[in-house]
Amino acid sequence: MRAFFVEGKTVAEVARAFGYTPGAFKVMCHHFRRNPEPDYFVEIKRGPKSQPKKSAARDHAVALRKQNRSVYEISTALKEEGINLSPTAVNELLKAEGFDHLPRRTKADRTPTVHPTVEAVADVREFSLETRQFSTQCGGLFLFVPDLVHLGVDALARSGGLPGSTMIPAEQALLSSLALKLWSIERNSHVMSLVADEGLALFSGLNAFPKKSFLSEYSSRIEPVKTAELVGAWHNQVAGEDLFDASSFNLDFHSVPYFGDHPVVERHFVTMRSRRQPSVLVFMAQDAQGRAFCYSNADLRKGEEADEVLRFVEFWNHHHGEKPRHLVFDSKLTTYANLGKLDDQGILFMTLRRRFPKLLKEVADLPPSAWRKVELDVPTRKYRTPRVFEQQVELEKHLYRQLFITDLGHEEPTVLLTNDRKPSQAALITRYAQRMLIENALSDAVRFFHMNALSSAVGLKVDFDMALLVVASGLYRLAARRMRGYGEAQARLIFRDLIDIPADVTIKEEEVLVHFHRRAHLPILMASGLLDETVAVPWWNGKKLRMVG
Numbered sequence: 171m172r173a174f175f176v177e178g179k180t181v182a183e184v185a186r187a188f189g190y191t192p193g194a195f196k197v198m199c200h201h202f203r204r205n206p207e208p209d210y211f212v213e214i215k216r217g218p219k220s221q222p223k224k225s226a227a228r229d230h231a232v233a234l235r236k237q238n239r240s241v242y243e244i245s246t247a248l249k250e251e252g253i254n255l256s257p258t259a260v261n262e263l264l265k266a267e268g269f270d271h272l273p274r275r276t277k278a279d280r281t282p283t284v285h286p287t288v289e290a291v292a293d294v295r296e297f298s299l300e301t302r303q304f305s306t307q308c309g310g311l312f313l314f315v316p317d318l319v320h321l322g323v324d325a326l327a328r329s330g331g332l333p334g335s336t337m338i339p340a341e342q343a344l345l346s347s348l349a350l351k352l353w354s355i356e357r358n359s360h361v362m363s364l365v366a367d368e369g370l371a372l373f374s375g376l377n378a379f380p381k382k383s384f385l386s387e388y389s390s391r392i393e394p395v396k397t398a399e400l401v402g403a404w405h406n407q408v409a410g411e412d413l414f415d416a417s418s419f420n421l422d423f424h425s426v427p428y429f430g431d432h433p434v435v436e437r438h439f440v441t442m443r444s445r446r447q448p449s450v451l452v453f454m455a456q457d458a459q460g461r462a463f464c465y466s467n468a469d470l471r472k473g474e475e476a477d478e479v480l481r482f483v484e485f486w487n488h489h490h491g492e493k494p495r496h497l498v499f500d501s502k503l504t505t506y507a508n509l510g511k512l513d514d515q516g517i518l519f520m521t522l523r524r525r526f527p528k529l530l531k532e533v534a535d536l537p538p539s540a541w542r543k544v545e546l547d548v549p550t551r552k553y554r555t556p557r558v559f560e561q562q563v564e565l566e567k568h569l570y571r572q573l574f575i576t577d578l579g580h581e582e583p584t585v586l587l588t589n590d591r592k593p594s595q596a597a598l599i600t601r602y603a604q605r606m607l608i609e610n611a612l613s614d615a616v617r618f619f620h621m622n623a624l625s626s627a628v629g630l631k632v633d634f635d636m637a638l639l640v641v642a643s644g645l646y647r648l649a650a651r652r653m654r655g656y657g658e659a660q661a662r663l664i665f666r667d668l669i670d671i672p673a674d675v676t677i678k679e680e681e682v683l684v685h686f687h688r689r690a691h692l693p694i695l696m697a698s699g700l701l702d703e704t705v706a707v708p709w710w711n712g713k714k715l716r717m718v719g
Contacts, residue, residue: 424452586598
């Protein structure tokens with residue numbers, strides 16, 4: 171202001187000299203002229219003039235420090251007297267008074283305070299079935315025990331070649347890991363809150379449930395080969411349960427996001443975020459009729475995705491003595507060359523072709539008379555009368571049926587490709603529409619089984635985590651068969667209504683009695699017949715389990 175009004179310099183000179191734009195300086199001059207009491211040249215001292223909290227607590231804090239109290243103990247004592255002073259503020263106050271940091275004190279010198287309890291370490295040798303009674307939040311887990319005993323979970327751990335130790339053998343380690351999946355524990359925050367639950371430990375056959383440090387370390391000891399053996403052993407155990415109808419399978423890939431910084435983790439497209447980011451690619455196969463996941467593989471690298479469908483065929487043929495009869499997948503799952511290999515093996519498949527410009531032009535050039543309207547026998551579907559044009563197409567020296575489909579609810583036409591020549595056009599369209607079952611199942615796995623919880627406090631390896639998902643998915647489907655009205659329900663609905671039930675557990679000399687708390691859906695459990703069964707549990711030294719409502 172002095173340079174402009176007194177020294178007579180121009181606006182441009184002043185603005186350039188003091189770092190303003192000419193327009194901004196003109197605004198300053200405008201306000202300066204019209205302000206009757208300008209404060210441009212008045213020095214304003216800001217900040218508090220005193221510290222009333224510290225001043226009020228000074229004498230008391232000094233007296234407590236002379237009693238050899240720490241800043242945390244002094245802060246707690248001051249809060250009890252109504253003076254809210256943080257440990258940092260207490261430290262600043264004492265430092266101003268000339269006090270130095272306290273030397274390290276022994277436990278006898280410290281003021282007695284309340285500390286977190288130290289829970290017992292999981293050790294099967296300390297497992298006891300002595301007579302006692304307790305309550306558990308995880309009462310519904312015991313509903314899976316009859317199926318686990320019938321399927322031989324101990325044999326599953328041995329057949330899969332899972333590692334174990336003297337304290338936590340393979341059987342108990344598998345049960346503990348499986349409990350996380352069955353109980354839908356969101357591992358990134360909720361594992362440690364249930365460590366002290368005696369019911370969770372009893373389910374696993376241990377004196378205490380393993381901590382997250384063991385669960386993270388355990389999965390790191392399991393190689394991908396052992397994971398594949400575990401899935402194969404699961405198929406052998408459920409061979410006589412008709413869990414897998416095997417008439418048709420839905421196949422798909424899923425990218426599990428990774429939010430860390432690891433040079434080995436590759437970038438894949440993550441559908442939930444509509445972008446490419448570091449993630450682990452997982453191949454999943456679902457039995458179309460039974461709706462249970464039957465195969466998984468997370469040990470994939472870029473360039474190996476297209477051949478995974480052939481590995482699934484080999485896996486199914488090895489464990490069931492026959493090749494899959496029918497496969498349904500999208501256009502990006504494999505290549506035309508592998509489609510030819512499937513055709514040569516007599517495996518029926520159904521997939522989509524990518525809508526490249528030449529193919530779209532071919533669809534657009536078709537005359538209206540070439541299209542045929544078909545009716546889908548799906549009463550709940552909105553678009554039930556699509557238009558279809560069928561032709562024969564040759565790809566990699568193999569002839570396939572190709573269907574152009576419009577009026578199906580999509581902006582662009584759908585191009586369906588199959589080597590199945592028997593079904594009608596309406597039957598083919600209806601079957602591919604049912605492929606959305608695996609999309610819904612993957613969504614349920616993400617939300618309930620926490621399929622995307624890769625970066626978590628319990629960092630289970632992805633391949634072992636997916637193998638546990640296959641086992642847990644099968645157990646939920648077996649449980650759903652018993653529950654009237656829940657045969658088609660997803661796992662999270664079954665858990666919410668029927669599994670998430672607290673219980674009172676009484677360990678007697680002759681049996682373990684689980685008494686469920688009253689819930690709205692308890693009559694469904696009672697009608698299922700599960701509560702009428704009494705089963706001897708091998709990992710409880712043969713003691714019987716009985717459940718009552």
